[in-house]
Amino acid sequence: MSPPKKDRKLQPIPVNSCPGQSNEIGGAEFTRAIAQALHREFGDTHAAVKTVVSLTKAHERAVKNWFSAKNGPTGRHLVDLVRTSDEVLEAVLRMSGRNDLIVAKKLGDSKQMLLKMLKLIGELQR
Known part of the structure; x- marks a missing residue:
């Protein structure tokens, strides 16, 4: 018996995806748009990070990553941001073509x- 592979399994590319569509937004564009919206709404200070942490109940490290466009918020945190920030709401609407x-x-x-x-x-x- 051979030992189990500890490699990551590559995710298959979905059959119905069309990479040539112009209305698709990639992860980098999403994180950059959210970061810019956060900076416009809350500023560039450490207090801005603390404010977003208190609004979303996310970890401070995660919020710092949102501000620096390393990662973007997902799920509940994105909904919390849209609820409290007009800039983030507009960024999401713009990305969705609305x-x-x-x-x-x-x-x-x-x-x-x-x-x-x-x-x-x-x-x-x-």
């Missing part, structure tokens, strides 16, 4: 801001 939702979100945000400003103007005129 620019129409970005426009709709910005219009809704603008409308809310305009209503607040009109209310403030009304209060100042009294």
Whole structure:
């Protein structure tokens, strides 16, 4: 009997994958887009990392890797980021080709801001 192989098994390439499609996004593009969004939303300080750790309950090392684009968030952590960060939400929508939702979100945000400003103007005129 031969000893068991301890090599990694290579994952087969799925039959239905089409590597030539332009709408596919690779891991590097994903991690870079999320890192840029995190930097825009939270800044470049250690406090920014701590803030994201507290928002997502992820390990600090993982969050540092997100900020440096070494790895990207997955699953629950990505949902937590989308819930709390408009920049991350827009990055995910942009990567998924849903620019129409970005426009709709910005219009809704603008409308809310305009209503607040009109209310403030009304209060100042009294």
